[in-house]
Amino acid sequence: MGVTDPAGPVMDRDEVDRALARLGAEHEAIETSLLALQDHAGRRLLEGAALTGVTAERWAATEASITLLWAYFDAYSGALRSAREIRSRRRWSSREDLVELTGLLRGEAVTVAGSAAAVAGAPTLHGGPGRLSERYSLSALVDRMNELYAASLDVVVAADAVWSALPARIDLLAAELQRTRQLAHSVGVRPGEHPAGDDLERITRTLTRLREQVISDPLAFWVPAQGSSAPGGGRPDTTVYDREARALEDVRREIDAVLTVRQDAEKRLVRLRDVLSRADRTLAEARTARGEVLAKIAATEVPVVSGPPTALQEQLATAAEYRRHAQWHRLSPLLERLEEKAEEELLRARESLTAVTAPLAVRAELRGRLDAYKAKVARHGLAEEPELVERYEKARRMLWSAPCDLRVAEQAVLRYQQAAAEALGGPGASAVPRQYGPQDSRGEP
Structure with missing residues (x-):
């Protein structure tokens, strides 16, 4: 059984050399990471920014870390x-050197003064805020540094990721909002006069406030x-940005519709006049x-x-007035309503004509049927059969006389x-089918 001390069994020379090599590699890796953290763009931005809210609190703690x-x-x-100095004393370390090296490499031989953390918001030393110093083994100190480094890097990377993604977007x-505002102004879409103008004002205020919040x-x-423990694992929250981008796209489509109205207004007005005229x-x-029919x-x-659609004619005149004064944002919805109502009015007029002329169509059908049987x-x-002649003449007199009683004539x-x-x-003889054709005007009174 080997000789032991408070740090455990005394290490031999090979164990010491391997431990020093491992600790040297760890030292180099830690130094590289700390220097990279020191030079990280996110850390420099955080250091010089006027921070507020969550970021101000977390950065104060991170700076102390x-x-x-x-x-x-x-x-x-x-x-x-x-440890390296002790090992370099002799090529073949003495027992006293090995005992000392074992204490340094495995024991709690590293003392960190409490004043090192005596800054506002600093993480307290293990053991509580009342301790003036704390002792660590080298491996425990590496674990502690890794813990603080990961937490610090997480804050720096997260802030840098948000600043890299959101402000530019x-x-x-x-910029797109500004172009849309100018376009909206050119077609008369202004706050207080059109909902899209109010939406543009709201989007402007929201984006201004959002940028200020993202920066601070x-x-x-x-x-x-x-479920991710890697530093900087996550993504920027673009919820507000995405919502406003969609709102701006909706406004842009509405303004495009108004622009289309400006380009096609005259043709649409001519078409409307034609439909209403018909x-x-x-x-x-x-x-x-x-x-x-009554006669x-x-x-x-x-x-x-019914009479002509005077209300639609008045609205058509209003639409023409909007066009003359370039009030495209008002003309657009009015034209859409007018086009729909004009088509409905034309359909109603055609249905009215069909309903009114139905008795004349019935009379024409009866005339056609009578002539078909005579032929x-x-x-x-x-x-020349007397009965046929008599019945034919009677039916003909009824159908070609005014006023014609359709029920008696039928x-x-x-x-x-x-x-x-x-x-x-x-x-049982076959009958001549009913003839539905154009009105026969022969002998019509």
């Missing part, structure tokens, strides 16, 4: 330097990665047809035909149709 890190590193360097969006408190816009002509035709068709209820019996040489046509069917071959 970095100061403490260098104090730990100096203590670590001193202990390693002492906000500036680009603000970047860590408030950092989302740590779930609706007026159709209604006029329906009113004329109604008078004709020529007896015992028929004819729908009343059929004539082909069979039965046109019964007369049916009687002629039945007589013709019997003459052609009995009740």
